Amino acid sequence: AQTVTQSQPEMSVQEAETVTLSCTYDTSESDYYLFWYKQPPSRQMILVIRQEAYKQQNATENRFSVNFQKAAKSFSLKISDSQLGDAAMYFCAYSPHPNTGTASKLTFGTGTRLQVTL
């Protein structure tokens, strides 16, 4: 079974600074998807960024980028120029690739609470 581990329960960053959230996962598959979701106090789960395992290039979405290390099964999220609105719970998630025939469910980590200070 796939597992996702987030070892940082809480992180803090100053506004305008850069922070990196860590995530490791375990799978025997070679094709899969990895995601970072943001959950602000409103509880909405918002997709931040997605990485396809067969793509070597790290995904980037504006101030958000990932460092995907497939051999190490590591998938960290870097937030640049942090803003107050980035304060939220961040979840790393794994999903099997459709080609594996496995159900496309998301397996989540336990989350990292990010605090942004002035």
Place this chain on the structure above:
Amino acid sequence: DSGVTQTPKHLITATGQRVTLRCSPRSGDLSVYWYQQSLDQGLQFLIQYYNGEERAKGNILERFSAQQFPDLHSELNLSSLELGDSALYFCASSLDYRGTEAFFGQGTRLTVV
């Protein structure tokens, strides 16, 4: 706004009761997923429906059931409720069964007293 609508937003009920949570997927999405978020279990996949048929099942209790209707909305039925069922229940939808990009609703906060 993700386009996924869940009702009600909050629900308080007593142990032993039965409740129904409703989800309307984004326009055009055929697949609906249900997830449970609780303090002790974290975010867990419950069940997936695609175009009216059950596609995948996760850690869903026998007391829980779901269905997807011809208009593609879905309902999650929770019966014989226990205190431990108190959680945030999310619905997500995606265009097809592959779920490579799922959009979440705002969740239904269920409190069992």
